[in-house]
Amino acid sequence: MRKRYFGRTALFIITAAFALLFLTPTVLTITNSFMTQSEIAANYGMIFDMTRPGVGTYVADSVNLKLMPDIITVDQYATVLFRSPEYIGMIWNSIILVVPIVVFQVGIASFAAYSFTRYRGKFKNFLFFFYIVLMLMPYQVTIVPNFLVADWLGILGSRWAVLFPGIFAPFSVFLLTKFMRRIPTALIEAAKLDGANEWQIFVKVCIPQCRSALYSIAILVFIDYWNMVELPLILLDSRDAQPMSVFLSTINAEEAGIAFAVAVVYMIPPLLLFLHGEEALVEGITHSGSVKG
């Protein structure tokens, strides 16, 4: 008995250490965002100076990772939010790309999922299988047809070139169909007996039954596109239209002081979604189960 207790304690300690390691990058980013500009230059100047030597004023000879800043300031945030409109502009670029993609992808997918749930046949099954194959294709494959069609339609370089492929991406069709197929048929039959038409069954039975699924899928789609790099890099031409996710990779010496604050502002929307919807998200992931059937 004692041996077992000992083993469990060891497991707990290992897991806790692992969990702390997992939190470290996020926590460090947040605490470092409250540093003064000169402290950041002193601690990390080396890294961001690499591209253009000689910019930094005072640079330590090694990089000091610090958990807590010496002086806490919200000055960087003030700069990001009020003094330099370009950062807000970049975040706005992210928002106007990601929000329509999430809303329309999930909306259109819920119609498609309803179709795959209610009407089945050989051809429908084949189509569903086709959606799965398409979902499994990496960006490196799908971006070529996306690019060609954007070129034909004359929308290459504009936001539409990113928006359309995002809206019609098959990911949420697959997941939502899995959820809708779990709704008991009896429920739908009962609604039918009560004289509900297809639209009413969809709105009053299927959608409420899938509420947490819709929420968790929306969160997953949101985070995927909030992080996007490949699509905007190739399909958008001007630097001004690039979302924050692309911009953060090009941070240089002059912006280093502010980078942490920008990074934190950028992680706030997904973190809020996560904290608010963790249960739904876990439930959603849980029931996504397997790719078969």
Next chain:
Amino acid sequence: MNTRVKNYMRKLNKRQRETINGFLWLAPSLIGVGIFYIIPYFSVIYYSVIQSPLNPNFVFLDNFISLFQNRAFMDGASNTLRFSLMAVPLAVVLSLLLALILEAKIPLKSYFRTFFLSPLMVPVASVILIWQVLFHPRGAINELLMFFGFSGIDWMQSDQSLLVVVILFIWKNLGFFMILFMAALSNIPKDILETAETEGAGPIRQLVYIKLRYLSPTLLFVTILSLINSFKIFREVYLLTGAYPYGDLYMIQHFMNNVFQTLDYQRLAAAAVVMTLAMIAIIAILFLAENRFGRDVEE
């Protein structure tokens, strides 16, 4: 006679009505997928076998041969594959281990779940600065190594760079996979495990002979998911090292970016077709393997 025909008609009409109705619901999605994915994909296939858009002679395999002779493509492909071969098994095993640990009743379980899941929601772009600080030649990890008497490593400019990206991948994906495994573990019938225990099977034999079999669909799912995600690693590499990384980190997406800049349609199309075939082959193999392994349980 008349009523039979009428009934038949009504039946047929109902079925037709259902078919039409079904397609109406699917139409918005299907039209979009058709326009933005399927129709242009046919022209991708077309481009892959012609000489050039201006000179559309059928050249069959020439584009593919020149693609396979292209060093950048081969480097990108082999690096991507090497990364996937390292990252996918590691992510699957680690997340399964973690799920097994969290399944044994340890305290603060729900907090741990949140902690492990949180990297999923933190944009990589946001934490990339910290990763740069950690793995800089004079950064935190090297300081730690030197403190213990080892010599530092130039992480991002050496053969260890792939390892850094693997760690980043695991950090990002572990929580998601862990939850999938936890769900599958809780679905294993309890009575089977109890029977095994009373008959003297230890935890390891229970894991190998019972749990893994029941987990096999989830194993397949997690493997495929992590494979897909491993192809997205370009994001992390790009954010860490920009468009021109150390040789080991030159991914297939870097190659695609370069070809997009020269607008060499043949090369792009051939690369897309090759990758499609490779993906389909890999997924088919995984499905077959799972069918074999999980068969005993499903029967």
